[in-house]
Amino acid sequence: MKTDRMVPLMSTASSPVRYLLHDGELIEYADAKMHVLSTSMKYGVGVFEGFRAYWSEEDGELYAFRVQDHMRRLLDSMRVVEIAGPADIDVLSDQLLGLVRANELRANLHMRAQVFVDSPDGKPDDTGPATVYMAAIPMGNYFGATGLDVQISSWARLSDRAMPPRIKSIANYQNGRLALLEARRNGYGAALLLTESGHVAEGAGYNVFMVRQGRLCTPPSTESILEGITRDSVLQLAATELGLDVDLRPIDRTELYSADEIFVCGSAAEVNHVTSVDRTPIGDGSAAGPITSQLQDLYQQAVRGRIEKYRDWVIPVYGAATR
Ligand SMILES: Cc1ncc(COP(=O)(O)O)c(C=O)c1O
Known part of the structure; x- marks a missing residue:
């Protein structure tokens, strides 16, 4: 340089x-x-x-x-x-x-x-x-702290038979863009896309988790998702810091309507709770649920190098860190 x-x-x-x-x-x-x-x-x-x-x-x-x-x-x-x-x-x-x-x-x-x-x-x-x-x-907080009201998009998430969803190819982003534009047109803040076969995939720039019947669940990497690094961080934090087993399994659309908690995650989105899906309230319809709140907090600590076990996730850019 x-x-x-x-x-x-x-x-x-x-x-x-x-x-x-x-x-x-x-x-x-x-x-x-x-x-x-x-x-x-x-x-x-x-x-x-x-x-x-x-x-x-x-x-x-x-x-x-x-x-x-x-x-x-x-x-x-x-x-x-x-x-x-x-x-x-x-x-x-x-x-x-x-x-x-x-x-x-x-x-x-x-x-x-x-x-x-x-x-x-x-x-x-x-x-x-x-x-x-x-x-x-x-860049500060991308979505704000009030949670997201999401619409299930009428656009399907692109499939691995058409384009490679697991990687960050610029061309893929037309898919999420169309979903986001549709959601905004319909008065929602964000969009979630289903796979061609109707399972929950992810959003326009973020992966998705739900808590249902006490279990934390997220779609596996074969469900047309980007293999998110925040998703991976959340999976590790949930297991080691909260002792939660996460179910990596296909999720149906209607499971979202009856979920106790839903959150999205991504580098820009961080860990951000969902307040409603297709206008169906999630939890109390405004605040993040207890597992989401704990994961939000753990993530914010981890990205600042405050969790010893995950200290190697961060690089001190100026070399001034004393911890
Ligand atoms: C389509 C999509 N899914 C998920 C994510 C989250 O990935 P990561 O946590 O690696 O930023 C992103 C953001 O990069 C994305 O664009």
Whole structure:
């Protein structure tokens, strides 16, 4: 990464941060451009990651959450959609953290790594040249704290026979976008999608869990879901910190209507409770239920490195952490 550019830190009205990263080099926010005839622009060929970092005032430290696991999934995404791109998880992780430091960010962040195919005259079977952009931008609570009223979408979640739902291919996101637009049009805050065979899959950018008859349940990774890193974190926290066995099993739509608790989870969404499904109230219809609240709390501790067992999930970005 270029570090010899001694330009003052600032952002403009149109750019929330000064720098982005392009193939490991710092660039000005406004200079991140691609040709309209590139493969990615013409055919939606691209993969990405979205991750978080959390600022702790108490520690004077910024903690980046499960960066290497995200980079591992980025490589997996490239493999599945056949993009010949960078392959070193450590190099990619260091580049992202270097970008955060270059922007001197000390706030809760959302970070992205995006790999595009940038050939000048894009063909559908191009697998390169790959080009990598990274961003780190301040972001607080994405959904607020009041919970989500969700609609079961009339759009089915894309299936593994059509597209690869388990990875973060940019083209997949048209599916969740349509569901979200439909939900908003109908006066809901968020959408959940069913599989082609009518089982609960996930939402537009988050996995889903329910508590029913005292059991915590979530769809298995073969139910057209993205293999979420927050989902995996929740599964581990539920088992080790709360002693809960989680049922990984197909979930019917009508089970959601009679669930005691429902929550969604994702890097941007964090752990966020659902207050209603198709206007059927969940729990008391406003507050998070007891298991959801405990998992929300554990997750917020884990992302700040406060749970010793999961300390290796976080990287102290500035190296100031004393714990
Ligand atoms: C479709 C979809 N499902 C689930 C998730 C949650 O995944 P993660 O927890 O890895 O962010 C995301 C967000 O990245 C997503 O886009």
